[in-house]
Amino acid sequence: MTERAAVKAALKTQAVETPSWAYGNSGTRFKVFAQQGVPRDPREKLDDAAKVHEFTGVAPTVALHIPWDKVDDYAALARHAEERGLRLGAINSNTFQDDDYRLGSVCHPDAAVRRKAVDHLLECVDIMDATGSKDLKLWFADGTNYPGQDDIRARQDRLAGALAEVYERLGDDQRMLLEYKLFEPAFYTTDVPDWGTAYAHCLKLGPKAQVVVDTGHHAPGTNIEFIVATLLREGKLGGFDFNSRFYADDDLMVGAADPFQLFRIMYEVVRGGGLSGDVAFMLDQCHNVESKIPAIVRSVMNVQEATAKALLVDREALAAAQREGDVLGANAVLMDAFNTDVRPLLREVREEMGLDPDPMGAYARSGWAEKIVAERVGGRQAGWGA
Amino acid sequence: MTERAAVKAALKTQAVETPSWAYGNSGTRFKVFAQQGVPRDPREKLDDAAKVHEFTGVAPTVALHIPWDKVDDYAALARHAEERGLRLGAINSNTFQDDDYRLGSVCHPDAAVRRKAVDHLLECVDIMDATGSKDLKLWFADGTNYPGQDDIRARQDRLAGALAEVYERLGDDQRMLLEYKLFEPAFYTTDVPDWGTAYAHCLKLGPKAQVVVDTGHHAPGTNIEFIVATLLREGKLGGFDFNSRFYADDDLMVGAADPFQLFRIMYEVVRGGGLSGDVAFMLDQCHNVESKIPAIVRSVMNVQEATAKALLVDREALAAAQREGDVLGANAVLMDAFNTDVRPLLREVREEMGLDPDPMGAYARSGWAEKIVAERVGGRQAGWGA
Amino acid sequence: MTERAAVKAALKTQAVETPSWAYGNSGTRFKVFAQQGVPRDPREKLDDAAKVHEFTGVAPTVALHIPWDKVDDYAALARHAEERGLRLGAINSNTFQDDDYRLGSVCHPDAAVRRKAVDHLLECVDIMDATGSKDLKLWFADGTNYPGQDDIRARQDRLAGALAEVYERLGDDQRMLLEYKLFEPAFYTTDVPDWGTAYAHCLKLGPKAQVVVDTGHHAPGTNIEFIVATLLREGKLGGFDFNSRFYADDDLMVGAADPFQLFRIMYEVVRGGGLSGDVAFMLDQCHNVESKIPAIVRSVMNVQEATAKALLVDREALAAAQREGDVLGANAVLMDAFNTDVRPLLREVREEMGLDPDPMGAYARSGWAEKIVAERVGGRQAGWGA
Amino acid sequence: MTERAAVKAALKTQAVETPSWAYGNSGTRFKVFAQQGVPRDPREKLDDAAKVHEFTGVAPTVALHIPWDKVDDYAALARHAEERGLRLGAINSNTFQDDDYRLGSVCHPDAAVRRKAVDHLLECVDIMDATGSKDLKLWFADGTNYPGQDDIRARQDRLAGALAEVYERLGDDQRMLLEYKLFEPAFYTTDVPDWGTAYAHCLKLGPKAQVVVDTGHHAPGTNIEFIVATLLREGKLGGFDFNSRFYADDDLMVGAADPFQLFRIMYEVVRGGGLSGDVAFMLDQCHNVESKIPAIVRSVMNVQEATAKALLVDREALAAAQREGDVLGANAVLMDAFNTDVRPLLREVREEMGLDPDPMGAYARSGWAEKIVAERVGGRQAGWGA
Secondary structure: OOHHHHHHHHHHHOOOEEEHHHHOEOEOOOOEOOOOOOOOOHHHHHHHHHHHHHHHOOOOEEEEEOOOOOOOOHHHHHHHHHHOOOEEEEEEOOOOOOHHHHHOOOOOOOHHHHHHHHHHHHHHHHHHHHHOOOEEEEOOOOEEOOOOOOOHHHHHHHHHHHHHHHHHHOOOOOEEEEEOOOOOOOOOEEOOOOHHHHHHHHHHHOOOEEEEEEOOOOOOOOOHHHHHHHHHHOOOEEEEEEOEOOOOOOOEOOOOOOHHHHHHHHHHHHHOOOOOOOOEEEEOOOOOOOOHHHHHHHHHHHHHHHHHHHHHOOHHHHHHHHHOOOHHHHHHHHHHHHHOOOHHHHHHHHHHOOOOOOHHHHHHHHOHHHHHHHHOOOOOOOEOOO | OOHHHHHHHHHHHOOOEEEHHHHOEOEOOOOEOOOOOOOOOHHHHHHHHHHHHHHHOOOOEEEEEOOOOOOOOHHHHHHHHHHOOOEEEEEEOOOOOOHHHHHOOOOOOOHHHHHHHHHHHHHHHHHHHHHOOOEEEEOOOOEEOOOOOOOHHHHHHHHHHHHHHHHHHOOOOOEEEEEOOOOOOOOOEEOOOOHHHHHHHHHHHOOOEEEEEEOOOOOOOOOHHHHHHHHHHOOOEEEEEEOEOOOOOOOEOOOOOOHHHHHHHHHHHHHOOOOOOOOEEEEOOOOOOOOHHHHHHHHHHHHHHHHHHHHHOOHHHHHHHHHOOOHHHHHHHHHHHHHOOOHHHHHHHHHHOOOOOOHHHHHHHHOHHHHHHHHOOOOOOOEOOO | OOHHHHHHHHHHHOOOEEEHHHHOEOEOOOOEOOOOOOOOOHHHHHHHHHHHHHHHOOOOEEEEEOOOOOOOOHHHHHHHHHHOOOEEEEEEOOOOOOHHHHHOOOOOOOHHHHHHHHHHHHHHHHHHHHHOOOEEEEOOOOEEOOOOOOOHHHHHHHHHHHHHHHHHHOOOOOEEEEEOOOOOOOOOEEOOOOHHHHHHHHHHHOOOEEEEEEOOOOOOOOOHHHHHHHHHHOOOEEEEEEOEOOOOOOOEOOOOOOHHHHHHHHHHHHHOOOOOOOOEEEEOOOOOOOOHHHHHHHHHHHHHHHHHHHHHOOHHHHHHHHHOOOHHHHHHHHHHHHHOOOHHHHHHHHHHOOOOOOHHHHHHHHOHHHHHHHHOOOOOOOEOOO | OOHHHHHHHHHHHOOOEEEHHHHOEOEOOOOEOOOOOOOOOHHHHHHHHHHHHHHHOOOOEEEEEOOOOOOOOHHHHHHHHHHOOOEEEEEEOOOOOOHHHHHOOOOOOOHHHHHHHHHHHHHHHHHHHHHOOOEEEEOOOOEEOOOOOOOHHHHHHHHHHHHHHHHHHOOOOOEEEEEOOOOOOOOOEEOOOOHHHHHHHHHHHOOOEEEEEEOOOOOOOOOHHHHHHHHHHOOOEEEEEEOEOOOOOOOEOOOOOOHHHHHHHHHHHHHOOOOOOOOEEEEOOOOOOOOHHHHHHHHHHHHHHHHHHHHHOOHHHHHHHHHOOOHHHHHHHHHHHHHOOOHHHHHHHHHHOOOOOOHHHHHHHHOHHHHHHHHOOOOOOOEOOO
């Protein structure tokens, strides 16, 4: 197989998981701008996700969020997905939207609140059993807003206890993916603020606990690809929540703010053997002002383009330049891949997969956008609260 | 008058404006935690604000937000305030919560949306005429989320046109206070992102246009007191929106995150003659997890404490050390004031004003919190959306 | 002329000024790693700069730094440049390396030090007269390290006085370019920390005073292209000091850290009419660990590539999408240009200019690197201190 | 023992290590401003350090830096220290100032450079044996400036190998303290950029390897006290390098930029049992524009004041408020301690220790400053390069 063929083969087997909540309404604390045609229930979210997969060919799974995607019959939901060529992906827990969680969930000072939160996490594992999902993705909004508000260390103890209980409940091929986030909604301390904290907890829990890197959850100036390389080296990279940011956790389309950074991240994934392993590639974005489905299609394409460029890096030439200490030469090898226009290559990949080479255009021409605007009238649009 | 007496006199005449919306519910994009006893209408907000003034003695005015505080009879609202020892303060506009404003308001590409937004601003001046408010405070959520989304420069032209039209409408003793903010809700460009942009517009508009410094609206590392000193030197500091932050626009209680910074800001205010002039000292905060009225009392006290310390700086000794290039000596003069425990002084000030020396305790003992929880049952709690 | 021809024509007339000091040794506070073959005097710097111009065709001028490039006979130096196809560019002042400047230069509390600093600036204008340079570039390291160390406002007064005196001395076609910088070497306040401060001073001085944007001198998260668009709109953008950064003022090769940002900046330049006007495009970089001349060649090429992409933006399609509020469509127009591989186009441009299409390779093959290592033996290598 | 007596007892036994290099000249990449009276050799540095201890009573040890403090006879140097009431403290390695280290030391692509670096580290352990020092403090300037310059993961492998070899060499009561730093002098990747990386390496090495928190080495917005609490919980906090910062690694006097942060850090130390254990409290600062010895005295006092406030926190009241979820109450308990003026208490502590209650004044009156200016004439002043 030629190198170009190998690159194309890798691109054809890539999989990017889209999140059910990105199909619903979202916004900032100031305003949620509702859009027309937005799904009213989990099935309609899957219908939209099926379109993303239909036109990109590499978005076969959909992450669910509990309780936003709570249904009575998960088997039926899974069948609904399968009928559209999809599978249900990671189960995302929610321990931040009940009034009880004002001061935290698994780290709350009150044991009763912690119990409730852990029970929700255990219920999520039950749902995984029903859906066949392999990954439990945990993000905790826990933290404090004011110095002194709670005891930093005691909260870590409570967190460790909760995680251990949930870890015990996991089945043999189930994983716990622990997400970290610098801040928001907590503004003084966050209980899992950085990869180090997530890593330390996962290490103690065991091999089924791994770290999720959300690309928008770091302090300014953080070198994310370094973290990716380090976690892969430690065998502790569970997956990505992709999105992009200029400021805080902006949740813009992945690759929109800094495509070079996304390329560097994907290069470390490729270099560290993460492309063909168990690393989950998930989107976690908000489409507050732009059309949702096309934004998700574009995001999947952005991941593909970054991956294609990462795969095109001439690693032998790079290694040689690095060995020789040729700073400019090594940098040039990397930049040569980044500067390559990979869109023609990806068009070929799509054609070979039997897809339209232009997913954005194909979606636009499909009439789906008009159809859902016309048909999804009445009911309550899905959003972060539902 | 001794120096101590002069400091106390200055503290007695200080005035901190509290914002009507801080008495209502607020939260993050993830969740608004409702609190018991929260006001249901503008009058109840004023009732709460009256308690803050009653126990601190230095919070005599309340900022209104239109349309959240829209009423049929502003004269009656003003009387309601006066009967409680209050006056109505700045009028705050809202051009970010209508569906039309998805892509901006006064900077929107569509002239019809801009017209609507300007009309709202003009209506705010009408309300100022009715309430007797002197200040129109403008914050624009305008901006873009993606590179290319709109033309940066054209948006500035539109902004300039809108501001000019509103400026023309201002009465002789009315001011336009233009607020800047780095980001949020826009995540790529904000149309008034920094003091330089606000300053440039105000300069062209004329003397009735001035800049508002919101202490939470800067990039990490920005030296806010430098901006304060510079704007005072230019005669363009219109006021403050006080709050504090560790990360982004956290909107925590002023002085909670970095009391030393607040002291440095207040020192520049004192040094630049801003304490006795037209600078408006306003709070603009969210009390998402803490009790609202006590949090506002505490915030007013934090401003008082920072001001007291700033007034205690031995300016002659400071100037002498600065002249001599005595770095450590000059710094020590400033730190000596900061390290002083000014709480006893402020207790004296309050006693001399006929107040309880302990505002937090006095409020707690007053029974107001229990009363509003008991009485404010039913109806719709005020929040950012109402 | 076809659009492609117009783009090529614009690229052929582009000019990037290289700084004499980038040819000498540089480093961090921890270590300056000396390189072999580094120039020992201003003439040898010009010899190296001539190579950059020889292989890129768009680097015809060289910025000087006084006193690092002080010579007895500037006319002779100018002739040395001309004989190599170069002209002398901006004169950069240095008011930060004398022991007197420990607490500042033009903002120093001691009038004698201020006098010395202003005299140096006036001397720089004398040198401009001798070299025919049009631009005086002013960067002040002035600031303080500790709160209270000096009076922020008094320092602004001193700054204004110094600038006014130098402004008066400028000839009819000479400009003063005022650079701002957030921090370093001052760590608490910097006297010209942001574009707003530089703009306010330039505005008062008059039309010959303009702002320089150094791409590495901003707080994290600052949107530099917004500043560029704003300064162009105000007619106050004097020029750029190009370099790139991940953290602070890293002074890496322009375009190395965030090529998408450089493209966005160049797009605003093109859109604001800055490409064909008086805006000076200068590099200001350090090559601490990489070979200097090739790094400068690469940097010039990076500016060219960003400019080419900016010129390729389909502005009609962009304007149409912006008018329609088509967020994804407008973004796609911009990204289409960014994602284009412009290296073939630039190879054509070079061939049409009679140059080797591969400047890096051509320089490597030229033998210049080996020649200067062999010949420049003995003497004292140029660096930031000489 | 009353609580006040317990606080005073704790303050009397506190120990802050001062760094030999802070007595010498330092600066930024732009300029090192030499000061009069600066030591010319390690003994003179110890003489100055003895003054800091003489007037503060809590600075009994001095950190050495190899090779800057290299001497022929370390036993003699230790005696010189003892005669002045001092002991030699941590040994700091230097693998960043030889020309070989341009591309790194223990992470360098060339095995020969790595060998040299490891040999230096082993030599530092030899010196520890000679001086009786317990701690080897490792800071690596290793990293890269450009994407692609070297392989991130391979560098981690090299780092791990080097650390393991040095760890093996440690004696039974010797520790390895591993410092992390976000950036500088490397501007793209740093090989130990954050606490997570340092922690992961220390965990694998074993109990004698611990993490050092340098308060200036974090990304903007990082919550340092969270890291401190977490490392104490993990038993992996080896010590502090104290200094303060507004922007990057400013190396200002500890407590100068954000005294509230220093207090919060010291509170977590107290709360986590770190005050009475093995945590090393070291200064690591630069006194570029201020007088060095008084700046170090002031810094030691700043640590004392923050510690005193931390000890004064009413931990029972705090725990009660935290248990009840009383956000404002818990915060108020913490703030009450912070707002206390502890200078009178510390004056008492000093008097009870037989010291002058005013260390700054006592030093100024001692005549030492004048004496060293008069006597230390000629020779070569110590600085970061010697």
